Amino acid sequence: AQKVTQAQTEISVVEKEDVTLDCVYETRDTTYYLFWYKQPPSGELVFLIRRNSFDEQNEISGRYSWNFQKSTSSFNFTITASQVVDSAVYFCALSEANYNAGNMLTFGGGTRLMVKP
Amino acid sequence: DAGVTQSPTHLIKTRGQHVTLRCSPISGHKSVSWYQQVLGQGPQFIFQYYEKEERGRGNFPDRFSARQFPNYSSELNVNALLLGDSALYLCASSFSDREYTGELFFGEGSRLTVL
Numbered sequence: 468a469q470k471v472t473q474a475q476t477e478i479s480v481v482e483k484e485d486v487t488l489d490c491v492y493e494t495r496d497t498t499y500y501l502f503w504y505k506q507p508p509s510g511e512l513v514f515l516i517r518r519n520s521f522d523e524q525n526e527i528s529g530r531y532s533w534n535f536q537k538s539t540s541s542f543n544f545t546i547t548a549s550q551v552v553d554s555a556v557y558f559c560a561l562s563e564a565n566y567n568a569g570n571m572l573t574f575g576g577g578t579r580l581m582v583k584p
Numbered sequence: 585d586a587g588v589t590q591s592p593t594h595l596i597k598t599r600g601q602h603v604t605l606r607c608s609p610i611s612g613h614k615s616v617s618w619y620q621q622v623l624g625q626g627p628q629f630i631f632q633y634y635e636k637e638e639r640g641r642g643n644f645p646d647r648f649s650a651r652q653f654p655n656y657s658s659e660l661n662v663n664a665l666l667l668g669d670s671a672l673y674l675c676a677s678s679f680s681d682r683e684y685t686g687e688l689f690f691g692e693g694s695r696l697t698v699l
Contacts, residue, residue, distance in 0.1 A: 471626075502687070510672060510695075511588075512627070514687035558626050571617075571640050572688070574626030 469494045471561050471575035479581045480549050488544045488578045490559030496520075501535065501542045502560040502572065512558065518542065549582045556580070586611070588677050588691035596697045597665050605660045605694045609677030615639075616658040617688065618650060621672040630673075633658055662696075670698045 470493040480486045492501065503515040516526065518535050526533045530547045546553055556579045560572040589608045597603050609616050615634040619627035632640035633652035647663045656677075662669055672695050676688040 473626075504690075510674075510692040512674065512676075512688075512690040514689070517687060560626075571629040571632065571642065572619075572627075574628070576624075576626050 469499075469561050469563065469573040471559050471573055473557075473559055473575035473578050475578045476576065477579045477581070479583065481583050482551060483548050484582075485545060485547050486549050486580065486582075488546075488557050488559075488580065490542045490544065490575060492540050492542065492559070492561045494561060494563065496563050498563075500562040502562070503533065503542075503544050504558045504560060504574075506556040506558060506577070508555075515544075546580075549580075551582050551584055554580060554582045588675055588689050590673075590675050590691040590694050592694055593692065594695045594697075596699060598699050599665055599667060601665050601698075602661065602663050603665060603696060605662075605673050605675075605696075607658045607660070607675030607677075607691060609656050609658070609675075610689055613677035613679050613689070614656055615678045616652055616656065617676045617678075618658070618660045619674040619676065620644075621674055621693070622668075623671070627674055630660070665698045667698050670696060672696075 472491045499520045501518045504512040506512050516533055523535050532545045534543045556577045558577045559575045562572050591606045617632040618630040620630055621627040629642040630644050631650040636652045650660045652658045672693040674690050674693045676690045678688050
């Protein structure tokens, strides 16, 4: 069975601080996909990144960066120089890469990030 | 371009009633998935439909059902509502039936309150 754990339920930082959101996953599959989504107060989930299990290269996109480590089953997300607009709930998710899985994502419990001015 | 649209945005029902939630995917998207998000938790997968066929079902009771129409829009039906069904119901669309070929696009959800 798949499982995603986000141990940090809530993080509060001051603007311009760097912040890392942790994500640990469990799966028996050798091929899988990992995701991060952002959920602002409006409710819709906004896709941030997808990573497959064979690509452990870290990725950077502007102020966002992701660190994927298969050895520790972690896929952490760092926001550099945080801004008030980054305040949201962030979800890490896992998907098996098999036909029967379809569009089934297993989400973690989320981390609420509050960035104060 | 319009994103994923869901209706109604908010609704209140009483225990035992039935509810129908509707979703229109992004134009050109053929797959629709439904997720339930209880307050303070992550979304949980309920169903996926692709080309009007069910492609995936999560661990939900038979009170939950869904269908997809020829125009790819979808309905989620919940019978015999329980207090625990109170949640934000999210619809997501994608072009393919395989999520890993592209990201899911989510709507803003339908918030259901069961009294």
